[in-house]
Amino acid sequence: MTKPVSERELVLGILLEVTEEGEYSHIVLRRTLEKYQYMEKKERAFITRVTEGTLEHLIEIDYILDCFSKVKVKKMKPVIRAILRSAVYQLKYMDSIPDAAVCNEAVKLAVKKGFANLKGFVNGVLRNVARNIDKAEYPKEGTRAFSVKYSMPEWILDMWSRDIDTATIEKIAASFQREIPVTIRCNQEKISPSMLKEALMKEGVHVKEHPYLPYAFRISGYDHLKNLDCFCKGWFLVQDISSMLAVEAARVKRNDRILDVCAAPGGKALHMAEKLCNTGFVEARDLTVYKTELIEENIARTGLKNIKAVCKDATILDEKERGKADIVLADLPCSGLGVLGKKTDLKYKITREGMEELVFLQRNILSTVQNYVRPGGTLLYSTCTIHREENEENVRWFLKNHPDFVLENIKEDLCEELKESVSGEGWLQLLPGIHDSDGFFIARLVRKKESDRI
Numbered sequence: 001m002t003k004p005v006s007e008r009e010l011v012l013g014i015l016l017e018v019t020e021e022g023e024y025s026h027i028v029l030r031r032t033l034e035k036y037q038y039m040e041k042k043e044r045a046f047i048t049r050v051t052e053g054t055l056e057h058l059i060e061i062d063y064i065l066d067c068f069s070k071v072k073v074k075k076m077k078p079v080i081r082a083i084l085r086s087a088v089y090q091l092k093y094m095d096s097i098p099d100a101a102v103c104n105e106a107v108k109l110a111v112k113k114g115f116a117n118l119k120g121f122v123n124g125v126l127r128n129v130a131r132n133i134d135k136a137e138y139p140k141e142g143t144r145a146f147s148v149k150y151s152m153p154e155w156i157l158d159m160w161s162r163d164i165d166t167a168t169i170e171k172i173a174a175s176f177q178r179e180i181p182v183t184i185r186c187n188q189e190k191i192s193p194s195m196l197k198e199a200l201m202k203e204g205v206h207v208k209e210h211p212y213l214p215y216a217f218r219i220s221g222y223d224h225l226k227n228l229d230c231f232c233k234g235w236f237l238v239q240d241i242s243s244m245l246a247v248e249a250a251r252v253k254r255n256d257r258i259l260d261v262c263a264a265p266g267g268k269a270l271h272m273a274e275k276l277c278n279t280g281f282v283e284a285r286d287l288t289v290y291k292t293e294l295i296e297e298n299i300a301r302t303g304l305k306n307i308k309a310v311c312k313d314a315t316i317l318d319e320k321e322r323g324k325a326d327i328v329l330a331d332l333p334c335s336g337l338g339v340l341g342k343k344t345d346l347k348y349k350i351t352r353e354g355m356e357e358l359v360f361l362q363r364n365i366l367s368t369v370q371n372y373v374r375p376g377g378t379l380l381y382s383t384c385t386i387h388r389e390e391n392e393e394n395v396r397w398f399l400k401n402h403p404d405f406v407l408e409n410i411k412e413d414l415c416e417e418l419k420e421s422v423s424g425e426g427w428l429q430l431l432p433g434i435h436d437s438d439g440f441f442i443a444r445l446v447r448k449k450e451s452d453r454i
């Protein structure tokens with residue numbers, strides 16, 4: 001009996017929503033998998049792999065198609081384009097599926113979607129690709145070569161090349177295509193790192209210490225993270241090491257009053273609350289009710305009592321908080337160029353204009369929230385991007401416009417391996433492929449005490 005809807009048909013639907021309607025892949029994929037929960041684990045894994053893989057390698061796939069099809073990718077009908085793209089992904093990256101099956105399934109799907117008249121075209125292009133894929137000549141030099149090899153938009157590579165050498169850019173781009181185990185932070189309010197490691201291993205999880213912090217681990221080899229007993233008990237949180245380093249750089253002390261102005265889903269806010277050891281308080285704010293509820297869910301799971309989630313717009317001054325916070329964490333919305341490996345389709349959606357708007361928003365938020373920092377208190381600025389304007393240039397701009405702040409060097413807050421990566425000015429830009437982390441930026445700004453002012 002044929003299934004009412006096949007895995008490949010679902011992949012097609014997701015790809016169309018993402019590439020033609022501008023939806024985010026992780027959201028559409030999650031929605032689809034939730035809707036078709038009855039499907040076998042193997043089928044669900046196929047949908048995830050082909051969707052993410054096709055999007056991850058989209059520029060390369062389009063290059064291959066353009067080599068072997070008379071009709072160029074841009075001119076194809078959206079449904080046919082998406083069918084061909086996912087089929088080329090399977091031909092190139094999934095050896096376990098016979099080429100003939102990939103071609104036949106693609107033709108069947110084109111017919112089912114009302115394109116019987118194009119079944120000869122689909123069949124012809126794919127058989128041509130299958131026979132000759134190894135002979136496709138890739139560009140050998142310049143930005144185009146990297147762009148096709150790593151499916152990175154050329155303008156992003158060009159932008160990076162203003163500040164980063166070619167070998168490093170290649171390492172960054174390659175790192176986005178590698179599968180990296182999930183990083184977790186032990187919730188030391190509930191369990192010690194060594195006991196967590198033991199408990200996870202008992203559940204069959206592969207656990208490796210992270211070199212940068214003693215309470216961070218890389219985990220792999222589990223099925224569903226949310227089914228792990230250790231997860232349900234709130235013994236750990238999924239968090240990249242870079243976020244933990246940002247919290248280390250904030251230098252949380254007992255009894256501190258902390259304001260996290262862009263906190264959802266709450267990773268750093270919860271980490272800071274944990275560091276307060278049942279003293280002080282963290283107010284974790286975010287823009288929408290939905291985002292605030294995400295923070296609340298995480299607070300409930302970890303069981304921390306010195307933290308609360310509040311829905312508030314960081315661009316609007318909250319007069320009653322003026323000068324009260326020991327630490328303000330500004331982990332701001334950014335272009336996300338440091339996490340392209342995790343957000344597969346983001347690289348095709350970011351634009352130069354969008355990034356300029358983000359710089360404007362970041363400056364607006366920084367100017368507003370600096371008001372909450374008490375004299376001698378800290379404004380910790382971080383982003384998960386690799387973009388000079390959003391990072392170091394924002395810090396320079398901030399210092400120029402807020403001369404009562406200074407930039408402190410964060411070297412002493414980091415492990416030996418990272419110390420030499422701290423800039424002369426004192427901020428840290430982490431680069432995936434170079435560092436064992438996401439791409440991330442951290443700067444600690446401190447408001448001068450009254451006595452330090454001239």
Ligand SMILES: C[S@@+](CC[C@H](N)C(=O)[O-])C[C@H]1O[C@@H](n2cnc3c(N)ncnc32)[C@H](O)[C@@H]1O
Pocket residue numbers: 243261262263264265266267268269285286287288291312313314315331332333334
């Ligand atoms: C980089 S994420 C924060 C991640 C968070 N700090 C963590 O560690 O889990 C940026 C957050 O800023 C929020 N945001 C965007 N604009 C905002 C605004 N005007 N006011 C408050 N939050 C905002 C977004 O909803 C998003 O959750």
